[in-house]
Amino acid sequence: MERYRPALTGITIALVGFGSSFAVVLTGLQAVGASAGQAASGLIVLCLAQAAGMIFLAYRYRRPLTLAWSTPGAALLASTGTGGYGWSELVGAFVVVGLLILLTALWPALGRAVGAIPAPIAQAMLAGVLFSLCLAPVEALFGDPLWIAPLVLIWVVMQRWLPVFSAPVVFAAALLLIAVELPWGSQISTATLLPRLEFVLPEFTGAAIVGLALPLYLVTMASQNIPGAAVISSYGFHVPWRGALTVTGLGTVAGAAAGGHGVNLAAITAALGAGEEAHRDLAQRWRATAVAGWVYALLALCASALTMMATHARPGLLETVAGLALLSTLATSVSAATSEPAGRIPAAAAFLVAASGITALGIGAAFWALVAGLVLWWVFVPRGRASVAD
Structure with a gap:
């Protein structure tokens, strides 16, 4: 049985990673104006980028370096909305995020600067971004209890007994509910089920770079890459920081034109690949992430069909899945x-600004949340006591 553990764990990594946040990514892409085809394209290219990145890193370094799409980044997109940006501007912002990650790999000082952002401020901004998304299940439950209550009940039961599988199981249950109401027949063509990439020429504007690319980069670094590296290191593996960031940065840049918003180190599923579940021998655990990469390549084939189903979901259903998936975060x-x-007031201010969803000077709330939090942190927190996001 031991010889099959890496394969079984790799399949679990991919299914949990995909199922637990598929709804979040789709909600985020559609919130910023992506059509159904563009959202499906984004999901496909994210799966392919993760697949290629994990397979390369696994064989190159022989370490369980699990990748994921940026779930906090997708939540940021969902809370930002279109923000007055066109889809080509958003694609340009995705390219900039990838370039910033590459720059971090090549210029250690930038990584140190990101790590110097007080962790409470970064986490408060993320909490503010997630707040409205996590309200969605509450609103949907009271608006459509017959369809939403079963999903909430399933989530509660799974959280109690098998929390790691709670989001994928709720997602699967939601797909069954959607399937019941799908207009099977002439309204659904085979073409809508086949995977297809839709490329857009990126457009670079200052407002999109400052208002979206910069917060997206900071959220991805502070909430995914840095914690992900810490998780892998806690199992006794040295993380090739420059190599991992180079691969994820290139993957983000390469996938941006097709709608991919960001690829990074996994922070949650990383523990599955690095732990004893993958193999008793540390030297063999990298095989689980390699298998996960191949499974993600297969999941890319399903993205268009899943997106088609999601577009036919009744209002609040997909938002409920996303909100429940993000509640623990x-x-x-x-x-x-x-x-x-000493930093609770600055953190509260950052949370409120991020949750407000305001736009000023064409720049979204996430950026202003960082500004407000950092300014008040400087005022209220004595020097030398600041916690950092490392």
Whole structure:
């Protein structure tokens, strides 16, 4: 049985990673104005980028370096909305995010600068971004209890007994509910089920770069790459920081034109690949992430069909799946944001600004949340006591 553990764990990594946040990514891409075809294209290219990146890193370094799409980044997109940006401007912002990740790999000082952002401020901004998304299940439950209550009940039961599978199981249950109401027949053609990439020429504007690309980069670094590296290191593996960031940065740049918003180190599923579940022998655990990469390549073939189903979902259903999937992340972010007593007021300010969804000077709330939090942190927190996001 031991010889099959890497394969079984790799399949689990891919299914949990995909199922737990598929709804979040799709919600985020559609919120910023992507059509159904563009959203499906984004999902496909993200799966392919993760697949290629994990397979390369696994064989290159022989370490369980699990990749994921940026779930906090997708949540940021969902909370930002179109923001007055065109889809080509958003694609340009995705390219900039990839370039910033590449720059971080090549210029260590940039990584140190990101790590110097107080962790409570970064987590408060993320909590503010997640707040409206996590309200969706509450609103949907009271608006359509017959369809939403079963999903909430399934989530509660799974959280109690098998929390790691709670989001994928709720996602599968939602697909069954959607299938019941699908207009099977002439309204669904075979063409809509086949995977297809839709490329858009990126457009670079200052407002999109400052208002979206910069917060997206910071959220991805602070909430995915840095914690992901910490998780892998905690199992006794040295993380090739430059190599991992180079691969994820290139993957983000390469996938941006097709709608991919960001690829990064996994922070949650990383533990599955690096732990004893993958193999008793540390030297063999990299095989699980290699298998996960191949499974992601297969999942890319399903993205168009899943997107088609999601576009036919009744209002609130997909948002409920996304909100339930993000609830534990919200709880963790709120806890981290209030961990520093002297920094609670700056963190609260950052949370409120991010949750407000305001846009000023063409720049979204996430950026202003960082500004407000950092300014108040400088005012209220004595030097030398600041916690950092490392």
